[in-house]
Amino acid sequence: MPGYEQKYEPCELETAVLKLAPYTPSLHTRPFFEGVSKHPELFRWTPTARFASADGVDDWAAKVMADPCRRLFAMIDKTRVGAGPAGHSAPEGAVAGIVALIETPDQLMGEIGLLFTLPAFQRTHVTRTAVALLLRLAFDELNLRRVQWRCQAENTASVRAAERMGFQKEGVHRWNRVVPPGVPGNTPREGDPMPESMGLHVLFLAICWDDWEGGWAERTKGLLEKHV
Known part of the structure; x- marks a missing residue:
């Protein structure tokens, strides 16, 4: 659409149990890195290489946030106040991913992506609440027509998480x-x-506006x- 521009204003999204806060390296990188560094399995299904250091997280986040069409959030579990990694205070809640x-x-169109839920917060309210908040933002505030979710077909946990939130399978794009x-x-x-x-x-x-309103x-x- 020629001439169409989207300008983002930083925003926080939250419920009684979870906050999505704009990613701030000085607040979120260290607890996030400490959470993922002990769990290389978190990178099994991602197109992102494992982070070697907190600086590596910062470099990656800077590239993500340099794109004005990407909003990167820290997921803050408000039910775990004071439960941050050793040496970290968590007055509002713990960084969950x-x-x-x-x-x-x-x-x-939008896409929910770059999702890392730390192991201690998996199978809790964290992922479903974060996705619900982003869907509400996408359809009710940004008036998008479509929100998509991409993953490897073999990543059954990701597929189930998406389907529980209303996303419908559309097909596999080979060598995407x-x-x-x-x-x-896959080996070339x-x-x-x-x-x-x-x-x-x-x-x-994907879930589309008519699914949302339906x-x-x-x-x-x-x-x-x-x-x-």
Whole structure:
């Protein structure tokens, strides 16, 4: 859409149990890095190489946030006040991970991505509440038509999480992504110009405005009103 521009204002989204705060390296990098550094399995299904240091997280986050169409949030579990990693105070709650809303504004489309929920917060209210908040932002405030979710088809945990929130499977895009060297994936053919970088077959799921207005908005409201 020629001439269409999206300008973001920083925003916080929250319920009684979770806050999505704009990612701030000085507040969030160290507890996030300490959370992921002990769990290399978190990178099994991501196109992101494992972070070697807190500085590596900062460099990655800076690249993410340099794109004005990406909103990167820290997920703050408000039920765990004072429960930060050793040496960290957590007056508002513990850093439970990160998530982003990535927009394609000229197509009125968004994507929920860059989702890392730390192991101590998995299978709790954290992921579902974060996704619900982003869906409400996307459809009720930004008036997007479509929000998508991408993952490898074999990542059943991610697929289930998306489907629980109303996302519908649309199909697999084969060889959709080239990942950094060292990140697992499908082996390219002999003579490939990037032989050290594997490829990913990516499953697309989506929830659209008519799904939202057809019942998922009300279901999401119920999720956001839960205290745990």
